[in-house]
Amino acid sequence: MASSATRVDLDGKPITGITICMIGAGGFIGSHLCEKLMSETPHTVLAVDVYNDKIKHLLEPDSLPWTGRIQFHRINIKNDSRLEGLIKMADLTINLAAICTPADYNTRPLDTIYSNFIDALPVVKYCSENNKRLIHFSTCEVYGKTIGSYLPKDSPLRQDPAYYILKEDESPCIFGSIEKQRWSYACAKQLIERLIYAEGAENGLEFTIVRPFNWIGPRMDFIPGIDGPSEGVPRVLACFSNNLLRREPLKLVDGGESQRTFIYIKDAIEAVMLMIENPARANGHIFNVGNPNNEVTVRQLAEMMTKVYSKVSGEPSIDSPTIDVSSKEFYGEGYDDSDKRIPDMTIINKQLGWNPKTSLWDLLESTLTYQHRTYAEAIKQAIAKPIAS
Numbered sequence: 246m247a248s249s250a251t252r253v254d255l256d257g258k259p260i261t262g263i264t265i266c267m268i269g270a271g272g273f274i275g276s277h278l279c280e281k282l283m284s285e286t287p288h289t290v291l292a293v294d295v296y297n298d299k300i301k302h303l304l305e306p307d308s309l310p311w312t313g314r315i316q317f318h319r320i321n322i323k324n325d326s327r328l329e330g331l332i333k334m335a336d337l338t339i340n341l342a343a344i345c346t347p348a349d350y351n352t353r354p355l356d357t358i359y360s361n362f363i364d365a366l367p368v369v370k371y372c373s374e375n376n377k378r379l380i381h382f383s384t385c386e387v388y389g390k391t392i393g394s395y396l397p398k399d400s401p402l403r404q405d406p407a408y409y410i411l412k413e414d415e416s417p418c419i420f421g422s423i424e425k426q427r428w429s430y431a432c433a434k435q436l437i438e439r440l441i442y443a444e445g446a447e448n449g450l451e452f453t454i455v456r457p458f459n460w461i462g463p464r465m466d467f468i469p470g471i472d473g474p475s476e477g478v479p480r481v482l483a484c485f486s487n488n489l490l491r492r493e494p495l496k497l498v499d500g501g502e503s504q505r506t507f508i509y510i511k512d513a514i515e516a517v518m519l520m521i522e523n524p525a526r527a528n529g530h531i532f533n534v535g536n537p538n539n540e541v542t543v544r545q546l547a548e549m550m551t552k553v554y555s556k557v558s559g560e561p562s563i564d565s566p567t568i569d570v571s572s573k574e575f576y577g578e579g580y581d582d583s584d585k586r587i588p589d590m591t592i593i594n595k596q597l598g599w600n601p602k603t604s605l606w607d608l609l610e611s612t613l614t615y616q617h618r619t620y621a622e623a624i625k626q627a628i629a630k631p632i633a634s
């Protein structure tokens with residue numbers, strides 16, 4: 246329930262309720278953001294998506310304390326004239342809609358480019374023309390590869406943070422060649438960032454751009470064959486969860502040497518809330534949102550998830566918990582990878598005073614407890630079915 250105590254922003258001013266048009270509200274991040282907005286703020290959400298399974302618990306039944314403050318609009322933003330009306334009704338638009346799973350970037354590059362650039366264009370245009378504030382979700386993938394990755398393997402400069410820390414206002418965007426279609430997503434996101442920035446500079450659009458660094462937690466993507474296609478390839482948290490639930494080895498792409506920093510979705514949502522409620526501090530900025538303290542290689546992530554899953558499920562791990570696969574076999578031709586992703590936190594710290602809190606072990610423990618509770622029984626039944634029939 247929205248707290249009755251007066252809520253204030255970072256400058257001590259009372260926060261009044263606003264209307265937010267949230268596009269992509271039915272996805273992983275959108276579902277957590279809607280939950281937070283409903284339970285802790287007075288704001289109203291016009292939730293736009295083609296799916297609503299992940300926010301059903303917020304929409305039904307009619308007796309929920311926030312009834313009337315969230316409305317679902319089943320709209321495909323590619324071709325629906327109702328979008329502009331919703332943006333006009335709102336004080337703020339948050340655009341989360343995108344194709345954003347690496348398995349799609351090199352196998353469906355056209356859909357990826359259309360989704361991340363072309364389909365986002367009208368949203369930017371309507372916000373700019375109607376003087377509405379926009380929070381747009383970009384990605385840490387816009388940084389691409391680190392400068393350090395191009396240095397000789399034995400160069401001592403590889404250990405120098407200047408060659409790998411990713412800074413919003415300084416780091417270049419380094420992508421592979423055009424045949425490496427993995428970068429179709431990053432390139433489309435980069436161009437929409439540039440367009441939004443230009444709308445700000447030339448037409449006064451009030452914008453904030455978010456670059457998430459591997460946000461993970463409950464409701465991320467799907468478990469193949471249970472609540473998504475059997476042959477689908479979700480992001481790494483769901484791939485590894487699926488393997489653990491099915492007692493299969495976790496697949497390490499190209500040796501699992503790439504490095505990532507993972508952040509708990511609930512920590513990241515706190516940062517977005519600060520952006521929503523402190524426009525004067527957030528407008529005109531691009532923010533990295535990640536947890537620089539939670540860096541692991543993908544192999545280390547697999548090992549940690551195996552240990553945590555054993556703990557939460559009470560089942561011992563299998564004898565060979567991981568297996569190596571090539572990226573060509575796993576993702577197909579045209580895959581490439583970001584080598585290392587550590588966010589610089591200076592700007593978000595200065596503007597919003599935000600810091601992540603949750604350790605990788607703790608966030609995996611709560612997330613894998615959720616995965617086990619939600620899926621273990623369904624997986625058992627799915628595995629038993631062919632034998633029974």
Ligand SMILES: NC(=O)c1ccc[n+]([C@@H]2O[C@H](COP(=O)([O-])OP(=O)(O)OC[C@H]3O[C@@H](n4cnc5c(N)ncnc54)[C@H](O)[C@@H]3O)[C@@H](O)[C@H]2O)c1
Nearest residue numbers: 269271272273274294321322342343345382384457459460
């Ligand atoms: N999760 C992360 O760590 C992460 C990292 C980097 C960037 N991002 C960005 O954040 C945003 C949200 O990511 P997410 O993890 O919640 O992804 P998600 O796939 O769970 O959510 C995206 C939502 O957008 C909806 N959508 C897509 N196209 C649409 C259309 N044409 N019309 C209406 N709805 C549409 C989808 O149905 C989905 O519910 C994306 O823009 C993504 O690129 C996320």
Ligand SMILES: O=C(O)[C@H]1O[C@H](OP(=O)(O)OP(=O)(O)OC[C@H]2O[C@@H](n3ccc(=O)[nH]c3=O)[C@H](O)[C@@H]2O)[C@H](O)[C@@H](O)[C@@H]1O
Nearest residue numbers: 345347384386457458459460480481484496497498503543
């Ligand atoms: O989440 C993010 O911050 C961004 O990064 C992701 O990209 P990536 O981190 O490469 O995507 P994952 O699917 O989560 O893969 C992470 C790493 O694990 C590896 N992987 C994935 C799945 C698997 O089963 N095994 C495996 O080794 C991948 O090759 C990659 O190196 C996606 O592009 C976006 O969701 C988002 O923009």
